[in-house]
Amino acid sequence: MSFKVLILGSGSAMPTISRNPSAQYVFCNNRHILIDCGEGTQLQLRKYKVHLQKIDTILITHLHGDHYFGLVGLLGTMHLLGRDRGITIYGPSLLEKIIRMQTEIEGYSIGFDLNFVHLDGDVSKEIYNDGVVSIDTFPLNHKIPTNGYVIRECPKKLKINKFQFELDQVPIPAAHLFKDGSDYTSVDGVFYDHKKYTHAPDKSKSYAYCSDTKYDERIVEHIQNVDFLYHEATFVNAQKDRAKKTYHSTAEQAAKIAQKAKVTKLLLGHISARYNSVGTHLDEAKAFFENTYVVNDGDEIIID
Ligand SMILES: [Zn+2]
Numbered sequence: 001m002s003f004k005v006l007i008l009g010s011g012s013a014m015p016t017i018s019r020n021p022s023a024q025y026v027f028c029n030n031r032h033i034l035i036d037c038g039e040g041t042q043l044q045l046r047k048y049k050v051h052l053q054k055i056d057t058i059l060i061t062h063l064h065g066d067h068y069f070g071l072v073g074l075l076g077t078m079h080l081l082g083r084d085r086g087i088t089i090y091g092p093s094l095l096e097k098i099i100r101m102q103t104e105i106e107g108y109s110i111g112f113d114l115n116f117v118h119l120d121g122d123v124s125k126e127i128y129n130d131g132v133v134s135i136d137t138f139p140l141n142h143k144i145p146t147n148g149y150v151i152r153e154c155p156k157k158l159k160i161n162k163f164q165f166e167l168d169q170v171p172i173p174a175a176h177l178f179k180d181g182s183d184y185t186s187v188d189g190v191f192y193d194h195k196k197y198t199h200a201p202d203k204s205k206s207y208a209y210c211s212d213t214k215y216d217e218r219i220v221e222h223i224q225n226v227d228f229l230y231h232e233a234t235f236v237n238a239q240k241d242r243a244k245k246t247y248h249s250t251a252e253q254a255a256k257i258a259q260k261a262k263v264t265k266l267l268l269g270h271i272s273a274r275y276n277s278v279g280t281h282l283d284e285a286k287a288f289f290e291n292t293y294v295v296n297d298g299d300e301i302i303i304d
Contacts, residue, residue, distance in 0.1 A: 003028045003153060003205050003303040005228070007295045008044035010269040012234050012248075013066045015039065019271060020297055021066035022211060024230070025050050028151055028303075031133045033057045034074075035149060035209050041070035042077050048298055053083055057128065059135070060091030061211060062121065062146035068095065072102045079110045086113030090127055090137070092145055093118035121145030124222055129154065138222035140213035143247045150208045150223060156201035158194070165197050205303045208263070211270045214244060215253035220261045228303050229263040230295070232270035236280045239272075251281040255289035266292040267301065 005026050011019025021038025025045065032054040034041070045052045052074065060068050068091070078087070089095070096116040103110055117127065122145060124138035132154055140146040157179040165175070170192050174184035178194040185191050208223040211232035223229055231254035235243040243250050249257075251268055258266040266289050268281055275281070278294040285292040295301070 003207070005207060005230075005301045005303060006048055006050065007269065007297055007299040007301070008041055008048065009036070009038045010271060010295045010297050010299075011066075012232075012270045012272050013064070014273040015066075016273045018297065019273070020044055021069070022061075022270060023070065024209070025055070026151055026207065028133050028207075029153060031057065031130075033059065033135075033151065035059045036061055036067045036211070037069075037071040037074055038066045039069040042074045044297065045074075053078060053081060053085075056085070056087055057135075058087065058089045058091075059137075059147070059149050059209075060089065060095055061140070061148070061209070062142060062144055063092050063094060063098075064142075064144065064212065067212075071095075072099055075099065075103070075110055075114070076106075079108075079112065083112045086115055088115040088117060090117045090119050090135075091147070092120055119147045121147050136222065138219070140210060140219065141216040141247065142212045142214065146212060148208065148210045148213070148219065148222065150206060150226060152206040153204035155204055158198035158201050161197050161199055168192075168197075170197060207303050210254075210257070212248055214247040215249055215257070217257070217260060219257055223257075223261045223263065225262050227264045228267060228301065229258050229261065229265070230267040230269060231257055233268035233281050233285065233294070234270050234272050236275070237284055238280075239274075251285040251292075252288060255285035255287070255292060258289045258292070264291065268292060268294045 008023035009020035022036040023041040024035045026033040121139045128135040134152045136150045137147045140148045206226040208226040208229045233251035233254045234248035235250045
């Protein structure tokens with residue numbers, strides 16, 4: 001079991017040599033999820049050696065180009081490589097129209113099912129749950145409708161206390177029931193209490209993605225206590241007015257959200273091309289939330 005996030009693009013609207021536009025690949029217990037798909041995402045996937053055909057879920061936040069201009073290209077490459085397995089794309093309803101129009105104009109149809117799920121930045125609900133991983137969406141506060149996402153590991157099974165299990169020579173079939181919290185009675189009528197033979201499960205981890213958004217405390221309830229929060233920090237305090245005008249956040253505002261939500265770690269990204277270094281972002285954020293990092297393209301973050 002593992003849960004990790006690969007940063008494919010940590011920049012904002014204008015790509016730079018060091019920061020691509022927004023995209024992240026999330027690997028969570030054998031689920032392969034792409035969040036946002038800015039221009040050049042498929043090249044970043046290749047550069048960082050992600051098997052792009054394994055991606056089966058794509059979460060798009062909103063329809064500013066730096067968050068989805070790479071999508072039609074990625075889908076086209078999947079098609080050229082012979083993909084036949086469908087893919088599910090969560091995002092604004094207009095996205096389906098745009099992608100279908102783009103592929104239609106090219107004169108071919110994608111050779112696999114595109115399952116669009118429309119999310120227009122106005123609901124908070126669970127959108128996916130396969131018993132191992134769940135995904136929630138919630139509204140962000142941006143110039144156009146924007147979806148935030150939280151990816152969570154579902155509650156894990158109890159762990160078998162092997163020593164006690166073997167000591168009492170418990171029949172092997174009991175193990176499956178114990179892991180689910182059920183007791184077991186053998187064919188000859190011996191009762192085994194699962195509590196005697198199990199340990200507590202590992203903690204289920206969670207990862208929240210908030211980009212793009214202005215400072216809005218309504219976000220807090222949706223990301224309460226997550227392990228890792230990625231929050232945009234397009235600007236620093238010197239550009240606070242610009243942040244407000246463009247419905248973006250400063251590093252300090254991101255830190256205040258992290259603090260209020262009691263998250264464990266804060267990752268800052270969506271850094272404006274105007275900044276050559278991120279020292280000010282870090283200083284301003286850490287004044288409110290110490291456990292803060294500014295991500296770079298290619299960073300692999302283990303959600304532990
Ligand atoms: Zn935007």
